[in-house]
Amino acid sequence: MPESFHLKPVIKPLGKHHDRAAFDCGVEALQHYIREQAGQDMQRKIAATFVLVGDTSAAIVGYYTLSSTSVNIVELPEQVARKLPRYPMMPATLIGRLAVGRHYQGRGYGKFLLADALRRCLIATEQVGSVAVIVDAKDDKAKAFYEHFQFIPLVNYSHRLFLPMVVIEDYFTR
Numbered sequence: 001m002p003e004s005f006h007l008k009p010v011i012k013p014l015g016k017h018h019d020r021a022a023f024d025c026g027v028e029a030l031q032h033y034i035r036e037q038a039g040q041d042m043q044r045k046i047a048a049t050f051v052l053v054g055d056t057s058a059a060i061v062g063y064y065t066l067s068s069t070s071v072n073i074v075e076l077p078e079q080v081a082r083k084l085p086r087y088p089m090m091p092a093t094l095i096g097r098l099a100v101g102r103h104y105q106g107r108g109y110g111k112f113l114l115a116d117a118l119r120r121c122l123i124a125t126e127q128v129g130s131v132a133v134i135v136d137a138k139d140d141k142a143k144a145f146y147e148h149f150q151f152i153p154l155v156n157y158s159h160r161l162f163l164p165m166v167v168i169e170d171y172f173t174r
Helices: 028-043 109-124 140-148 165-173
Strands: 010-013 048-053 062-072 089-100 132-136 160-164
Touching (some): 028 048, 109 132, 109 165, 132 165, 140 160
Parallel strands (some): 089 132
Antiparallel strands (some): 010 048, 048 062, 132 160
16 A cells, blocks of 8 residues: 555545546546546446545545456467457456546555556456456556556557456466
8 A cells, every 4th residue: 555645545436526626647638537528437337437535535646447348369469369269359358547646646556546456357357258458558658557567568559458367366366
């Protein structure tokens, strides 16, 4: 758990009481999403948004989104694809966005959010199939962040990465 939190950090589904307008991560697209689009996407069942807050705070420290997706088997590296059935498309889970507020960056909150997202993705596989978690890294810094946690670029995509569910399962069963 990151050290700089005065209260126990908790991750909860985005609610109307969370202060989305004040969220500032330094990336306009991620700020716009949480401020303007996240609530609508949740209502429409397009994406589930989870926010990191202190126990009693409405201030958002960070957030991530989850939704279903699929990946073409030819986009997976051969060593991964050969272990899967030869269906053309494989079910996966998308972490569509992950952001940490500017004042909290560099303190481990991104790792905390990613770990929670991966745990939720793994638990969901008990009810909905998913062979991997997919992310779209916004830039080289984000790509390096995900690669640090063993995410692998998809074939022909430098910034679309995946992490096989078997690796995620290993993370949580060690």
